[in-house]
Amino acid sequence: MDFALSDEQQMLQDMLARLIREHYGFEQRDRVQRRAPGFSETFRTQLAELGVLAMPIDEAHGGMGGGGVENLVVMQELGRGLCLEPFLESQILGGGLVQALGSEAQREALLPVLAAGELLLAVASEEPRTHYRPEWSETRAERIGDGWQLSGRKSVVFGGQAADEILVVARTAGEPGERNGLSLFRVDPAAEGVQRRAYPTMAGPWACDLVLVGVTLADDALLGCAGAAFEALDHQLGRAMAAQCAEAVGSMQQACELTLEYLKTRRQFGQPIGRFQVLQHRMVDMTTELELATSMAILAACVADEPASAERSRQLVAAQHVVKRAAQFIAEQAVQLHGGIGMTWEYSLAHHARHLVMLGHRFGDDDRHLRVYADLLEAN
Amino acid sequence: MNIHFTEQELAFREEVRAFLKAELPADIAAKVRLGKKLTKQDHQRWQAILHRRGWYAANWPLEHGGTGWGVVEKHLFEEECAAAGAPRLISFGVNMVAPVIIRFGTPEQQAHYLPRILDGSDWWCQGYSEPGAGSDLASVKTRAVRDGNHYVVNGQKTWTTLGQYANRIFCLVRTDPEAKPQAGISFLLIDMDSPGISVRPIITLDGAHEVNEVFFDDVRVPLENRVGEENDGWTCAKYLLTHERTGQAGVGISKAALAHLKAIARHEVIDGRPALEDPLLRQRIAEVEMRLMAVEMSTLRILARAQAGGTPGTESSILKITGSEIRQAISDLARRVLGPHALPFLADEMVLEHEGEPLHADYSVTPAAQYLNLRKLSIYGGSNEIQKNILAKAQLGL
Numbered sequence: 001m002d003f004a005l006s007d008e009q010q011m012l013q014d015m016l017a018r019l020i021r022e023h024y025g026f027e028q029r030d031r032v033q034r035r036a037p038g039f040s041e042t043f044r045t046q047l048a049e050l051g052v053l054a055m056p057i058d059e060a061h062g063g064m065g066g067g068g069v070e071n072l073v074v075m076q077e078l079g080r081g082l083c084l085e086p087f088l089e090s091q092i093l094g095g096g097l098v099q100a101l102g103s104e105a106q107r108e109a110l111l112p113v114l115a116a117g118e119l120l121l122a123v124a125s126e127e128p129r130t131h132y133r134p135e136w137s138e139t140r141a142e143r144i145g146d147g148w149q150l151s152g153r154k155s156v157v158f159g160g161q162a163a164d165e166i167l168v169v170a171r172t173a174g175e176p177g178e179r180n181g182l183s184l185f186r187v188d189p190a191a192e193g194v195q196r197r198a199y200p201t202m203a204g205p206w207a208c209d210l211v212l213v214g215v216t217l218a219d220d221a222l223l224g225c226a227g228a229a230f231e232a233l234d235h236q237l238g239r240a241m242a243a244q245c246a247e248a249v250g251s252m253q254q255a256c257e258l259t260l261e262y263l264k265t266r267r268q269f270g271q272p273i274g275r276f277q278v279l280q281h282r283m284v285d286m287t288t289e290l291e292l293a294t295s296m297a298i299l300a301a302c303v304a305d306e307p308a309s310a311e312r313s314r315q316l317v318a319a320q321h322v323v324k325r326a327a328q329f330i331a332e333q334a335v336q337l338h339g340g341i342g343m344t345w346e347y348s349l350a351h352h353a354r355h356l357v358m359l360g361h362r363f364g365d366d367d368r369h370l371r372v373y374a375d376l377l378e379a380n
Numbered sequence: 381m382n383i384h385f386t387e388q389e390l391a392f393r394e395e396v397r398a399f400l401k402a403e404l405p406a407d408i409a410a411k412v413r414l415g416k417k418l419t420k421q422d423h424q425r426w427q428a429i430l431h432r433r434g435w436y437a438a439n440w441p442l443e444h445g446g447t448g449w450g451v452v453e454k455h456l457f458e459e460e461c462a463a464a465g466a467p468r469l470i471s472f473g474v475n476m477v478a479p480v481i482i483r484f485g486t487p488e489q490q491a492h493y494l495p496r497i498l499d500g501s502d503w504w505c506q507g508y509s510e511p512g513a514g515s516d517l518a519s520v521k522t523r524a525v526r527d528g529n530h531y532v533v534n535g536q537k538t539w540t541t542l543g544q545y546a547n548r549i550f551c552l553v554r555t556d557p558e559a560k561p562q563a564g565i566s567f568l569l570i571d572m573d574s575p576g577i578s579v580r581p582i583i584t585l586d587g588a589h590e591v592n593e594v595f596f597d598d599v600r601v602p603l604e605n606r607v608g609e610e611n612d613g614w615t616c617a618k619y620l621l622t623h624e625r626t627g628q629a630g631v632g633i634s635k636a637a638l639a640h641l642k643a644i645a646r647h648e649v650i651d652g653r654p655a656l657e658d659p660l661l662r663q664r665i666a667e668v669e670m671r672l673m674a675v676e677m678s679t680l681r682i683l684a685r686a687q688a689g690g691t692p693g694t695e696s697s698i699l700k701i702t703g704s705e706i707r708q709a710i711s712d713l714a715r716r717v718l719g720p721h722a723l724p725f726l727a728d729e730m731v732l733e734h735e736g737e738p739l740h741a742d743y744s745v746t747p748a749a750q751y752l753n754l755r756k757l758s759i760y761g762g763s764n765e766i767q768k769n770i771l772a773k774a775q776l777g778l
Contacts, residue, residue: 001452001684002382009381069381260776280772281765287776288698295677302383318670373670374662378642 003298005073013073015050020081026348029082036198037162038206039084047085048117056091058099061111068239072246072301079250082351084205086122086159088247090114093240094121097167100232101184101224110165122163124154124187124210125233132364134169134233135179139212141170148172148217150185150193154210158362161198161208163189168212169233172226179230184223191215203358204351235308238316241363242300245323248359249297252290252327255334255352259283262338279337286333289326296322314376321369324360331356383680385452393456400464403429409465413640415746417588417731418467420503420545426467427500437498439475444482444490445498451686455679462632463639470542473497473504477550480567480616484608493569507537507551507570507594508617515766517552517617518561522596524553524568531555531568531606533576533599539760543579543592547572556611567613569605576600586752587727621762629703631676637710638669644743645717655717668709675702694775697767704757704764711754714747722748 005013023043032040047053055070057063064070071092078087091114098110098121113119130136139152150170160166166187174181189196193215198208224232263274263283273279300319303312331353335342342349360366385393408422430436438454440446449457462468469475478497481489496502513519522535533553543549549570556564570577576599581589608616642665645656655661682695715722721744729745758764772778 001385001680001687003681003684004688005381260778263778274778277769277772280776280778281768283776283778284768284771287771288702291678291695291698292671292674292702295681296674298381298681299383299673299677302381315673318673321667321670322674370663370666370670374659374666377656377662377666377669 005069009069009073012052012055012070013077016052016074016077017080019046019050020077020083024081024083026351029084029351030346033084033200033204036206038198038200039086039162043083044085044117047087053087053091053117054115057095057111057115058107061099061107062115063095063111064115068242068301068304071239071243071304072297075243075246076250076253076297079247079252079355080254082204082251082254082348082355086120086162086205088240088243089123089159090121090163092243093123093236094167096236096239097123097184097232098223100236101229103220103224106220106223119165120159120163122157122160122166124157124160124166124168125237126155126157127153128155129176132368134182134237135230136176137169137171137182138176139168139170141172141183141185141217143172144216146219148185148219148221150187150212150215150217152212154212156201156207157210158201158205158207160189160196160210161206165189166210167223168210169229174227181227182229182233183226184229184233185217186221186223187212187215187217191217201358202354203362204355231308237363238308238312239304241316241320242297242304244359244363245293245297245300245319248323248327248356249290249294251352251355252293252330255330255349255356256283256286256290258349258352259286259334259337262341282333282337286330289329293323293326310376314373317369317373317376320363321366321373324366324369327356327359328366383677385456389452389456392453393460396457396460397464399433399435400460400466403433404464404466405429408467412465412467413636414743415640415750419731423467423470424500427469430469431498431500436469437474437478439479440482440494444494451683455683459632459635462630462636465636468633470503472506472541472546472550473502473548476506476620477504477548477569480550480607480620483619484567484616486604488604489569489607502548503542503546504548504550505540505543505546505572505594507540507549509537509539511536511538511593515763518565518614520552520554520565522551522553523557524555524566524601526555526603527600529603530600531566531603533568533570533596533601535596537594537596538582538591540579540592540594541590543572543594544581544589549594550607552613552617555613559611562614564611565613565617566610567607567616568601569607570596570599570601574599574601584753585755586749587725588730588749588753590753629675629679629699630707631672631679631703634672634675634703634706634710637707637714638665638672640743641665641710641714641717644714644747647741647743648717648719648721650719661713661717664713668706668713671702671709672706675699675706678702694771697771700761701758701764701767707757708751708754711747711751715751718744718747725749 051064054063055066059065095114098107125134127137141148141150166189168185168187170183170185171181172183193213195211196208198206200206264272266273296319300316303315306312334349335353338349341347344350408426411418427436437446438449438457442448474497481493508517510521524531524533549572551568551570552565553568554564555566576597578595580593582591582593583589646654648655650658721740726745
């Protein structure tokens with residue numbers, strides 16, 4: 001066992017921490033967050049220049065070949081800074097899907113530009129009736145001549161508001177609820193028949209909804225074989241969930257540090273409020289939850305790239321559950337311990353709290369993961 | 381980063397597994413799995429088997445007859461023992477007083493006491509707690525006054541676990557009543573058959589006799605039975621407590637208890653189906669299992685750090701709090717899944733096999749008592765509230 005970061009990983013962490021400290025102040029973030037596209041192109045360019053965007057991409061296609069632990073390092077720092085740039089969506093999930101499903105020509109066309117930051121991807125897997133389960137997708141694609149025609153609705157596509165291409169999950173066969181028959185298509189958001197509505201999310205980053213009406217796609221818009229996307233999608237969503245755990249841990253660390261600092265400086269009744277035992281124990285409970293969440297984010301990062309198995313699913317789901325429960329607990333307690341100041345938009349803690357609570361709405365909250373784990377109870 | 385054990389560690393684990401398979405008596409393992417009380421003879425049998433293999437004193441250095449194992453080997457050994465249903469070692473001798481004697485004792489004390497712990501000649505118990513003291517150990521009131529070559533000890537100790545079996549007790553006694561609370565304490569080794577000692581059982585809320593009160597009435601203890609300097613016993617006490625708190629997450633024990641809980645839930649029937657198929661119960665089990673996974677990962681991280689030369693710090697308090705909560709939660713579920721069958725209070729059957737036609741399943745006899753007994757986990761060894769105070773002060777600087 002060895003839980004230490006390698007020298008390279010440590011350098012990556014230090015570099016990113018410094019970059020965020022110097023270029024991602026809370027006020028800058030707030031300004032950027034208010035207007036579409038809801039993130040900083042300048043900061044994204046800086047990430048590209050430092051090779052961070054290339055980190056999760058395969059070396060054969062212009063990337064750095066980083067794995068789960070590199071994703072952990074990057075996402076944790078992005079989480080600490082509450083960064084709004086769609087790294088998870090575009091580089092980890094989008095890049096991972098192209099890597100897993102794309103033909104060699106598609107990978108060659110997409111991955112090098114993705115690694116260079118010249119392409120922004122988003123993944124549309126949610127629909128009004130999927131509720132975190134892509135197998136319930138109703139969006140359909142039909143064979144028309146030597147191309148495809150796509151119709152349906154996609155909701156809450158993170159990063160989709162600015163993406164150059166959106167990878168859309170659609171059904172080429174089967175009925176909602178079936179895993180067979182799901183396919184993945186590259187869709188140009190500017191194509192005819194695509195309506196896009198962008199908005200900020202409660203979590204912070206922006207997203208969009210898509211209405212797709214008879215969108216015509218070329219043959220090579222399909223990634224992989226028709227109807228066979230589910231396994232790769234499920235596996236990549238697992239990698240994305242692991243990355244999200246790391247992002248949450250970074251944000252939780254920051255929320256705990258801010259709260260601890262506040263307990264030491266804020267005075268009431270003639271002493272720092274951190275002298276009160278009931279508040280000390282609350283802070284200890286937050287620290288304990290953070291410790292467990294950190295452990296599970298590490299576990300998730302270490303198993304994320306493994307081939308699919310019941311054990312990997314159990315570990316990833318458990319990580320999601322522990323992290324999301326900790327995230328909500330820490331968010332709520334941090335606001336409570338801050339009192340009124342924790343309620344204000346102009347203080348960064350409030351945004352960590354929003355982010356920590358709302359991240360459960362991206363891949364499922366702790367209850368959802370509890371149900372999934374309960375189904376897997378005897379899988380080992 | 382690598383969350384896996386090395387080849388060497390895995391080979392060690394196989395060796396432990398093979399040993400347990402060959403040497404752990406089946407009747408003892410069955411008792412442990414069913415949560416039945418072990419007799420003194422059960423403990424002594426298992427201890428002798430471990431001693432023969434040279435694995436009884438896992439925490440001791442090699443030169444005193446220990447194993448010289450590192451933290452990871454100790455962890456693996458404990459995990460495998462728990463999984464196989466081996467009795468938990470009674471730690472007062474081997475893991476509590478022995479490290480103190482090794483660290484602070486004279487060569488004569490080491491030569492006399494350590495072999496007797498190894499071969500089972502001595503059964504030690506702990507004389508730390510006193511009535512009214514709770515987690516505040518420094519408030520010890522039991523007095524020891526010098527009289528020639530002896531101390532004369534008067535006072536009372538309590539919560540003395542398995543003191544009814546012990547022939548030795550290690551005690552914190554006050555040798556200087558004028559000094560500050562922690563400065564006037566000494567650490568004494570006392571023979572339980574000394575005139576003036578009496579032991580009285582305390583029956584706990586599970587109805588069992590596990591702990592005792594021990595009374596000292598003009599008990600004469602030779603000066604050479606003091607470990608360390610006079611009035612410097614707090615040093616020994618603190619050192620011992622660090623040993624007591626390691627491994628308190630009890631991950632191996634919780635895993636075994638969880639497996640047993642699932643086995644019970646497969647047999648018990650709710651609404652005509654195995655209880656394990658009940659969605660609410662499944663979710664409750666899932667919840668505790670996931671949290672256990674998180675505590676296990678945290679344990680491994682701390683072990684890896686310790687193995688790399690770091691000193692385990694206040695994180696052990698986090699493990700104590702979360703580990704005890706998990707064990708309590710599992711015992712709570714085991715009691716609840718039995719429904720009305722948790723009610724019979726069959727004291728004899730908690731120790732012995734049931735003779736005759738069973739009306740209740742064998743596994744149903746102990747869970748309610750276990751649940752009640754395990755309320756102690758968040759109280760002893762420094763209550764969970766005390767652990768939080770430690771964390772607030774030492775880790776968070778509050």
